[in-house]
Amino acid sequence: QVQLVQSGAEVKKPGASVKVSCKASGYTFTGYYMHWVRQAPGQGLEWMGWINPNSGGTNYAQKFQGRVTMTRDTSISTAYMELSRLRSDDTAVYYCARVTRHIVVVPAARDGMDVWGQGTTVTVSS
Amino acid sequence: QSALTQPASVSGSPGQSITISCTGTSSDVGGYNYVSWYQQHPGKAPKLMIYDVSNRPSGVSNRFSGSKSGNTASLTISGLQAEDEADYYCSSYTSSSTHVFGTGTKVTVL
Numbered sequence: 001q002v003q004l005v006q007s008g009a010e011v012k013k014p015g016a017s018v019k020v021s022c023k024a025s026g027y028t029f030t031g032y033y034m035h036w037v038r039q040a041p042g043q044g045l046e047w048m049g050w051i052n053p054n055s056g057g058t059n060y061a062q063k064f065q066g067r068v069t070m071t072r073d074t075s076i077s078t079a080y081m082e083l084s085r086l087r088s089d090d091t092a093v094y095y096c097a098r099v100t101r102h103i104v105v106v107p108a109a110r111d112g113m114d115v116w117g118q119g120t121t122v123t124v125s126s
Numbered sequence: 127q128s129a130l131t132q133p134a135s136v137s138g139s140p141g142q143s144i145t146i147s148c149t150g151t152s153s154d155v156g157g158y159n160y161v162s163w164y165q166q167h168p169g170k171a172p173k174l175m176i177y178d179v180s181n182r183p184s185g186v187s188n189r190f191s192g193s194k195s196g197n198t199a200s201l202t203i204s205g206l207q208a209e210d211e212a213d214y215y216c217s218s219y220t221s222s223s224t225h226v227f228g229t230g231t232k233v234t235v236l
Binding site: 035037044045046047049050059061062095097100108109110111112113114116117118119 | 127129158160162164166171172173174176177178183213215217219222223224225226227228229230
């Protein structure tokens with residue numbers, strides 16, 4: 001079945017970086033855009049950016065420009081999200097989420113997100 | 127990019143219908159038919175309920191329906207059930223090829 005399995009919880013100090021992985025299975029990894037979304041404790045969903053797993057092209061929310069890097073390794077069907085210069089307000093659950101339809105059907109990452117990872121808790125604390 | 131505006135809470139009795147609004151701008155909700163709705167229960171990942179304004183993914187109850195008028199999209203839940211109690215978020219594709227989520231709405235079944 002189609003699923004996304006994320007790496008485990010992380011505890012980081014302010015100023016450090018964190019890299020979260022998202023391993024895809026059950027479908028053609030390079031055929032579907034992948035988004036990253038985060039949710040701070042008690043808060044709403046916040047879109048961070050997307051990556052085209054085929055080309056490696058990315059687009060980030062302005063808020064995270066310069067601090068976030070999204071990459072992928074097609075050989076192991078895994079997407080990564082690295083956030084640097086961590087602050088306490090980066091404490092959140094980070095999700096990867098696959099778009100609903102194949103890149104050929106809906107281009108430019110316009111689609112909704114129908115498959116989600118289980119979430120990775122990142123805690124930033126001194 | 128500012129978050130789309132949703133009411134903080136909506137409530138209804140079992141069997142009733144409720145509607146959640148999601149207001150954006152002509153650069154997101156009003157400009158594209160790529161509005162999605164997500165349901166999130168506490169401690170769980172979001173679940174896609176509606177995509178492309180009004181399409182339901184396979185397996186989602188037909189009690190959930192979506193629509194859009196101008197810069198405002200809406201999610202209607204008919205025949206409200208206890209299991210519908212959750213947080214709901216809208217999202218939209220934007221003119222910058224980004225996405226933006228709504229502020230979220232807590233649905234309470236009385």
